[in-house]
Amino acid sequence: MTGGPRRGSRHRAAAALLAGSLVLAGCSGTPGGDRTADSGGDGQVLTVYAAASLAGPFTELARSYEFAVPGTTVRLNFAGSAELATQILAGAPADVFASADSATMERVDSAGELGGAPRDFATNVPALVVPAGNPAGIAGLADLEDDGVALVMCAQQVPCGAAAHRLALANAVSLRPVSEENSVTAVLAKVRTGEADAGLVYRTDVVRGGGDVEAIPVPQADEAAVTYPIAATRRGAETGRGQLAAGFIEHVAGPKGRAALEQAGFGTP
Amino acid sequence: MTFSIDAGLEDRGLELQLALREGETVALMGENGAGKSSVLGLIAGLLRADRGEAVLDGRPLFGPGQWLPPHQRSVALLSQEALLFPQLSVLENVAFGPRSQGKSRSAARAQARHWLTEAEAADLADRRPASLSGGQAQRVAIARALAADPALLLLDEPLAALDVAVAPVIRRMLRRVLAGRRAVIVTHDLLDALLLADRVVVLDNGRVAEEGTPQQLLARPRSSFTAGLAGLNLISGHAVEGGLRAGERSGLPAGTVVAGTRAGQLLDGEPAVAAFRPAAVSVFTSHPHGSPRNVLEVIVDELEPASGHVLVRAGQLAAEVTPAAAAELGLHPGGAAFFAVKASEVSVYPARTAG
Amino acid sequence: MTNRDAMAAASRVAGRGGGRSGRSAPVGLPLWVFAGALAGALLIVLPLLAMALRTNWSGFLPLVTSSSALAALGLSLRTAAASTVLCVLLGTPLALVLARARFRGLKLLRALVLLPLVLPPVVGGMALLYTFGRRGLLGEAFEVAGIGIAFSTAAVVLAQTFVALPFLVLSVEAALRTAGTKFETAAATLGAAPGTVLRRVTLPLLLPSLASGTILCFARALGEFGATLTFAGSLAGVTRTLPLEIYLQHETDPDAAIALSMLLVGTAVVIVALTYSRTARPGSGGAT
Numbered sequence: 009m010t011g012g013p014r015r016g017s018r019h020r021a022a023a024a025l026l027a028g029s030l031v032l033a034g035c036s037g038t039p040g041g042d043r044t045a046d047s048g049g050d051g052q053v054l055t056v057y058a059a060a061s062l063a064g065p066f067t068e069l070a071r072s073y074e075f076a077v078p079g080t081t082v083r084l085n086f087a088g089s090a091e092l093a094t095q096i097l098a099g100a101p102a103d104v105f106a107s108a109d110s111a112t113m114e115r116v117d118s119a120g121e122l123g124g125a126p127r128d129f130a131t132n133v134p135a136l137v138v139p140a141g142n143p144a145g146i147a148g149l150a151d152l153e154d155d156g157v158a159l160v161m162c163a164q165q166v167p168c169g170a171a172a173h174r175l176a177l178a179n180a181v182s183l184r185p186v187s188e189e190n191s192v193t194a195v196l197a198k199v200r201t202g203e204a205d206a207g208l209v210y211r212t213d214v215v216r217g218g219g220d221v222e223a224i225p226v227p228q229a230d231e232a233a234v235t236y237p238i239a240a241t242r243r244g245a246e247t248g249r250g251q252l253a254a255g256f257i258e259h260v261a262g263p264k265g266r267a268a269l270e271q272a273g274f275g276t277p
Numbered sequence: 278m279t280f281s282i283d284a285g286l287e288d289r290g291l292e293l294q295l296a297l298r299e300g301e302t303v304a305l306m307g308e309n310g311a312g313k314s315s316v317l318g319l320i321a322g323l324l325r326a327d328r329g330e331a332v333l334d335g336r337p338l339f340g341p342g343q344w345l346p347p348h349q350r351s352v353a354l355l356s357q358e359a360l361l362f363p364q365l366s367v368l369e370n371v372a373f374g375p376r377s378q379g380k381s382r383s384a385a386r387a388q389a390r391h392w393l394t395e396a397e398a399a400d401l402a403d404r405r406p407a408s409l410s411g412g413q414a415q416r417v418a419i420a421r422a423l424a425a426d427p428a429l430l431l432l433d434e435p436l437a438a439l440d441v442a443v444a445p446v447i448r449r450m451l452r453r454v455l456a457g458r459r460a461v462i463v464t465h466d467l468l469d470a471l472l473l474a475d476r477v478v479v480l481d482n483g484r485v486a487e488e489g490t491p492q493q494l495l496a497r498p499r500s501s502f503t504a505g506l507a508g509l510n511l512i513s514g515h516a517v518e519g520g521l522r523a524g525e526r527s528g529l530p531a532g533t534v535v536a537g538t539r540a541g542q543l544l545d546g547e548p549a550v551a552a553f554r555p556a557a558v559s560v561f562t563s564h565p566h567g568s569p570r571n572v573l574e575v576i577v578d579e580l581e582p583a584s585g586h587v588l589v590r591a592g593q594l595a596a597e598v599t600p601a602a603a604a605e606l607g608l609h610p611g612g613a614a615f616f617a618v619k620a621s622e623v624s625v626y627p628a629r630t631a632g
Numbered sequence: 633m634t635n636r637d638a639m640a641a642a643s644r645v646a647g648r649g650g651g652r653s654g655r656s657a658p659v660g661l662p663l664w665v666f667a668g669a670l671a672g673a674l675l676i677v678l679p680l681l682a683m684a685l686r687t688n689w690s691g692f693l694p695l696v697t698s699s700s701a702l703a704a705l706g707l708s709l710r711t712a713a714a715s716t717v718l719c720v721l722l723g724t725p726l727a728l729v730l731a732r733a734r735f736r737g738l739k740l741l742r743a744l745v746l747l748p749l750v751l752p753p754v755v756g757g758m759a760l761l762y763t764f765g766r767r768g769l770l771g772e773a774f775e776v777a778g779i780g781i782a783f784s785t786a787a788v789v790l791a792q793t794f795v796a797l798p799f800l801v802l803s804v805e806a807a808l809r810t811a812g813t814k815f816e817t818a819a820a821t822l823g824a825a826p827g828t829v830l831r832r833v834t835l836p837l838l839l840p841s842l843a844s845g846t847i848l849c850f851a852r853a854l855g856e857f858g859a860t861l862t863f864a865g866s867l868a869g870v871t872r873t874l875p876l877e878i879y880l881q882h883e884t885d886p887d888a889a890i891a892l893s894m895l896l897v898g899t900a901v902v903i904v905a906l907t908y909s910r911t912a913r914p915g916s917g918g919a920t
Contacts, residue, residue, distance in 0.1 A: 091882075093883075165883065165884040166883060187865025188867055188868070189866055190880055190883065202767045203761065203766055321821050346820070347817070348823050349823075353822060353823075362819070362836070362837075364836040365836075373819065374822040374823050378823045421822065422822070
C-alpha cells in the first residue's frame with residue numbers, strides 16, 4: 009500500500025494505453041489521406057468515393073487515369089450515395105465524390121465539405137426488371153398494382169427509391185412494395201434470386217444483371233431520370249490533391265469517361 | 278430365493294452370481310475396482326449387462342431380450358452423496374417416491390412424515406436441502422429411499438462421505454431401519470459389515486472371492502482382502518502333510534512349506550490357506566537355527582507404528598514387535614529379516630467356503 | 633514481497649475452505665493485467681460514450697417516438713418475443729437431446745446447431761432464403777400450399793430464431809452438463825418415470841440457465857440485422873425492425889439513427905443487467 013509501486017503502475021498503464029492507441033492508429037490504414045508522404049516521388053494517391061452504380065465504368069476510368077497521369081494511384085470506394093455522404097461528413101478522407109443524385113451532393117455541399125462546384129456528368133433512368141423468364145408475367149408498371157405481385161424497390165429516402173416514386177407518379181400508378189431496400193444492389197439481388205416478381209432499379213442495373221433479369225419497357229422513364237454530379241472535396245483540396253481531383257473529374261466528363269459510362273447504360277446530361 | 282442376479286459385464290470384467298433371501302442384508306466388499314458399484318448399477322438398471330439375468334420377486338429386471346427401466350424396478354439406490362433435489366423441501370423430497378408412484382399428495386406426505394420420523398429427521402421437514410449438514414442430508418436421503426417402498430434397497434457407501442463423528446449415529450439408525458429389509462450395501466468399512474449385514478460377499482476382480490457371515494470371514498479369512506480386515510497374515514497354497522505348500526501368488530518362494538495346524542476337513546493337495554496373527558511372529562536379523570518354527574526370509578518394506586507396537590511389513594506378511602525390539606534389531610526398509618512363527622500358531626484350512 | 637506471498641497464500645487457503653464467507657481476500661494480479669483490462673473496457677465503453685455525446689438529446693423524444701420509429705420498435709419487440717418463445721420451445725428439447733441422448737452423429741449435430749453463432753448473419757440470411765424463400769427447398773412447397781413466408785413478419789421471426797437459438801441451446805446444455813445425471817438417476821430409482829423426472833427434477837434444475845438463456849435469446853433476436861435484411865426484406869411495420877430502421881436512417885437522418893441506437897443500447901443494458909444479476913449469484917439461483 010505504498011505510493012511508489014502504485015505510481016509506477018499508473019505510468020505503465022498509461023504507456024500500455026498509448027501503445028494500444030498507436031496500434032489502433034496503425035490499423036486504421038487511412039486510404040489516401042496521409043499516405044502521400046510515403047508514396048514517393050511524384051506518386052500521388054487519389055481517393056474517389058462513388059455511388060455503387062458507378063462501380064463498372066469508374067473502375068475502368070481509374071485505370072485509364074492512372075495510365076494518363078503516371079505515378080498516380082486511384083483508390084475507389086463504392087457504396088450507396090447516402091452512406092458515402094454520411095462518411096464524408098464524418099471526416100472520411102475522400103478527394104472526389106460522385107453521387108447518384110443531386111440531393112445527396114447538396115447535403116455534402118451545404119455542410120461545406122466540397123472543394124469546388126459539383127458538375128453533372130451522367131444520367132440514369134429508372135427501369136423495371138423481372139427475373140429471367142418473367143414468372144409473374146409482368147407486362148408493365150400497371151401490373152405492379154396487383155396484390156399478388158411481389159415488388160421490391162428502394163426506400164424513398166435513398167436516391168433510387170425517390171426516382172422510382174417519380175416514375176410511378178409520372179405513370180399514375182400506386183406502388184405497394186413488399187420490401188423497401190437501402191440500395192439498388194439489394195433490390196437487384198432479390199429479383200435475381202427470384203424472391204421478388206419485379207424490382208425497380210436503374211437502367212444500368214439491367215446491364216449488370218446480365219441474363220438473370222429481364223427489363224420490361226416503361227414509358228415516361230426519362231421524366232424520372234436522375235443526374236449524377238461529381239465534385240472535389242474540401243479535404244482533398246486542402247491536402248494538396250485539388251489538381252489531381254480536378255484532372256480526374258475532367259477525365260470522367262471527357263470523351264473517355266463518356267464512352268465508358270454510355271457502355272454501362274448511363275446517359276449524357 | 279427372492280432376488281437373484283447372474284450376470285456378466287465384459288468391460289469391467291464382472292462375472293457374478295448373487296442371491297438374497299427375504300429380509301436379508303448383504304454387504305458387498307472388496308478392493309477398489311473390484312466391481313462393487315457396477316453390481317449396484319446392474320441391479321438398479323443404470324448399466325446394461327452383456328449377459329445374464331436378474332429376477333426380483335418373480336419379475337425379471339433384465340434378461341435375454343428383456344429390460345425393465347430403472348423406475349419400474351422397485352429398486353432404490355442410495356449413494357454416498359445425498360442428492361436431495363435442491364428446489365424441493367425436505368418433506369417434498371421424501372414424498373417424491375410415493376408421488377412418482379401415483380400416490381395422492383396427502384398420502385405421500387403422510388408416508389414422508391412417517392419415514393422422516395423413522396430416520397430421526399422429522400424436525401427437518403420444512404427445511405431446504407441447501408441448509409442441511411451432511412449428516413442431516415443423508416438421514417433425509419435414507420428416509421427418501423425408504424419412503425419409495427423399494428422391494429430391494431441398494432446402498433453405495435452410504436456413510437463414506439460423512440464426518441467420523443456423525444457416521445456412527447447414522448449407522449445405528451441404518452441398523453434399525455435395515456433390520457429385516459432386503460438390501461445390498463457396498464462398503465469398505467468393517468463396522469458396516471458387522472453391524473448392518475447378515476452376510477458379506479467379497480468381490481475380487483469382478484468375481485465372488487468369498488462369502489459368509491461377518492464372523493466367519495473374520496475368523497477364517499480366505500482372501501488377502503478379508504485377511505487385511507481381520508488383521509491376519511494369510512498364505513495361500515495347497516495342503517500337504519503337516520502344513521501348507523505356498524502357491525505362486527503367496528509372495529513366498531514357490532514350494533516353501535509352512536508348518537501349521539489343520540483346522541477342519543482337509544485333504545492333501547486341496548487348495549488351502551494358512552493364517553496367523555502378526556503378534557505370533559518373531560523377528561530376527563540372522564537365521565534362528567535349530568528352532569522348531571517356520572522361518573521365512575523376507576525383505577522389510579516398511580515399519581508402521583501401531584498402538585503400542587511397531588508393525589513390520591514385508592511383502593504380504595506383517596509382524597508385530599515392540600518399539601524397543603524394533604530399535605534393538607535395527608530394522609529398516611530394504612533390510613533383510615527373518616520372520617519366525619510356531620507351527621501351533623498357524624491355522625491351515627480350505628481355501629474355499631465349505632458347501 | 634514475502635508479506636505479499638503470505639497474503640496470497642492466506643487467500644488461497646481462504647478461497648479453498650471459506651467459499652461461503654462473505655469476505656474475499658485480495659488476490660495478487662499483476663498490474664499490467666489491470667492496464668490491459670482498462671484498455672479493453674475503454675474499447676467497448678468509449679464508442680458507446682461517443683455516440684451518447686453525439687446524441688441530439690433535446691430532439692431525442694420526438695425522434696424515438698416518430699411513427700416510423702414506433703412501428704419499428706413495436707415490430708422488433710413483437711418479433712423478438714415470438715422468436716424467443718420459439719427458441720425456448722425448440723431449444724430446450726434440443727439441449728436435452730444434445731446433453732443426454734446418445735446416438736451416432738450427435739457431435740456433428742451439436743456442431744451444426746451452434747453454427748449460427750460463428751456464421752456471419754448475412755450467410756444465415758442467404759441459407760434461410762434458399763430454404764424458405766419462394767424458390768427455396770421448402771419455400772416452394774409452402775408457396776403451393778398458399779403460405780408465403782418471403783417478405784412477411786414470419787420471415788423476420790424465422791431469421792431471429794435462426795440466429796438466437798444457439799444461445800439458448802448453449803446455455804441450457806451447459807447447465808445440464810454441469811448438473812450431471814446424478815439427480816435424474818436418483819429420481820428414476822425412486823420410481824419416477826422419465827416424464828416425471830423431466831418435469832420435477834431436470835427442468836427445475838434448469839430454470840436459472842433457462843431464464844438467462846431466454847434473456848440472451850431475446851437480446852440476440854432484438855439485435856438481429858443481417859439475416860433479416862437478406863432474407864426478410866425491409867418494409868415499415870412488416871419486416872423493418874429497429875436495427876433495419878437504424879440502418880435506413882443512418883443514410884439520411886443520422887440524428888434519428890443515433891437516437892434509435894441509444895434506445896437499443898439502453899434496452900441492451902437492461903437485458904445484460906438482468907442476465908448478469910441472475911447468473912452472478914451461484915448456488916442461490918436454484919433454491920429460490
